[in-house]
Amino acid sequence: MLLSSLRSKLASSTLRRQYASSAPLVTERMNMFTALNDAMRVAMETDPTAVVFGEDVAFGGVFRCTVDLKEKFGEDRVFNSPLCEQGIAGFAIGYASIGRTAIAEIQFADYIFPAFDQIVNEAAKFRYRSGNQFDCGKLTFRAPYGAVGHGAHYHSQSPEAYFAHTPGLKVVIPRNPTQAKGLLLASIRDPNPVVFFEPKALYRASVSDVPVGDFTVPLGQADIMRSGTDITIVGWGAQMRVLEDACDMAEEAGVSCELIDLQTITPWDVDTIEQSVRKTGRLIKTGGFASEIASTIQERCFLNLEAPIQRVCGYDTPFPLAYEKLYLPDALKNFEAIKHAVNY
């Protein structure tokens, strides 16, 4: 109870810092899908060229993220595509290539691979290869990602590391409704193609007081969720809840954890992580992009590291159904890694 009130205080102070404006911060209770819906509503109200499309988005989407948008903005601007991910991606790129805003949905991140060629070979290289004559910067791909309890191989994947190896793309993942709204609006308005992964386990489960109206959370900046002195813990998306629990367990055991939400996977905020590790001397990282962070921090903080950098990740197997609980890098596994690092 004490912890959660502390947490919400921290969250709102972060927000105030980021959007220092004269107006008082008016908030509304939202879950993640309503916050994302609100972001798209704001984007479409403020940009008449913005369109939202993908499989089944017209009736509101299989996760309700686009509910009522067709009624508000018309079927020309919110429409179903045929069931074809490479078509959705190519269409979005072309629409953005003439300076218009495309918000394209891939129904599950697991099904983004048919569009991999369009995203990696086309969207990411569009500006560079033309000498900046053409770009598709006003393009955002949204896709639900991550574990959901029973999603097995094709409704659980976290493919951010594939895209993080592609220069020209930005990859963004929010952890709660407020960050989701602010980061999605920032992604839609960013002049570069963005792949935006939404933790589907949190669509309904995560509820917070989200600022109403128009605001953005800047891309490329990590968010220090709690300050600590003994160890730095880095993650993103749905895993932040797991890491909060692990930090709670560690703090009960007398370990002071600094918890950081990376938010933008690429280009990632090296400076914030570096500064934190210089202070704490230890790093635990979770998620498939961990190796990049580990090697960069090892290079920059070699003299400050007091323990090997640890990666607590899913195993190198396809995502299993019956063994999901065993597969996930849960709080206890992270707590063990924290103890190991501190006792090294």
Add this chain to the structure above:
Amino acid sequence: MALRLLTKSLVPRARAARFFSTTVGHGEFPGGQTVPYVNKIHVVDPKDADVIPAYRVLDQQGKLVPGASLPEGIDEDLAVEIYKHMIRLNSMDNVFYDAQRQGRISFYMTAFGEEGTLFGSAAAIKPRDMVFAQYREAGVLMWRGFTLDQFADQLFSNEGDLGKGRQMPVHYGSRELNYQTVSSPLATQLPQAAGAAYGFKLAKEDRIAVCYFGEGAASEGDFHAALNIAATRDCPVLYFARNNGYAISTPVKDQFRGDGIASRGAGYGIPVIRVDGNDVFAVYEATKKAREMILSDGRPVLLETMSYRQGHHSTSDDSTRYRAVSEIKHWKDTNCPMNRLKLYLLDQGWWSEERDVALKDAERSSVLAALTKAEAKGIPALDTMFEDVYAEKPRHLQDQEAEMLEHIAKYPEHYASGH
């Protein structure tokens, strides 16, 4: 599946009457609208369908075919202008093909034999129409005013290249001329053209997207993706297939078994026109008609030009390893788009052999001059290498750029040539 094939739109009434002994009512299905029932199994075999005919105006001797007249919009000025551009493209292809053989540029692709397809269509669309090309459409860009210097600068990836020397030769692009930059992955431009066209439609702009691709590229998944989404979103886009018989070494018998690319239009609900691609007048008229249909009906059109790739696939290919020299010679001698137009012009008294020789000499000199000029230019400035990856230059790219500059400052002689 069988039910869907039996929809009214796909089976004309007359044909149905010939095959069906009795129609026994009909059913309403969400997947196939109104479907007639029959009391005998009816197999729809594409082998029974008529081959889609190709439209032509000029015969192979450059004479109007019986019943044809010169298409509206074509007069002496335009016909001569098209022919002059064919000579210019042909000269450019000859000179730069040789330049690659001499190792002066790294790569080249000619458009020999497809000049009719390129200039016929280029002259029929509007400069504001957005072109999405594959790579063998330099003629379209040339028609729009891309200069020989601009072509040469791209081929030499020098400091004058609009693409900043980043892509392989023949990957041209020009924002000013509404010609989207070419990329190597085949067919990726097809769904992109649908998206751009949809944008034009929402903006109520009087323009279309024109998307060129070869018959080989049409086997890619993106072809299917594009035609289907263009149809369902009623996009004002012209899909322009260049069927030249080969995808590198692969003849069309290994590429598809249907009636070319044109026969696929019906399955997507897209109207189709097939044209003799070696007849520039027919291509012009068909493209013009397609453009009008696209804008008046608010839907895509698929146009297939039948032609022949007279040259090698590229400078990395020797096409005589998979096709007979006599076959190439046959097409050059009897069915060459340039020659057919020339014969027509000579017949009309709009052209002469003297002018022909003089122009070919002049164009060859112009191309050689552009080549010499481009070859003398330096490569793009070093600070362009890390630009345009993103709209801004992120911190990690600034760091990498600084590292690179520090490194080459240490070993300047090793990197002096820039290559």
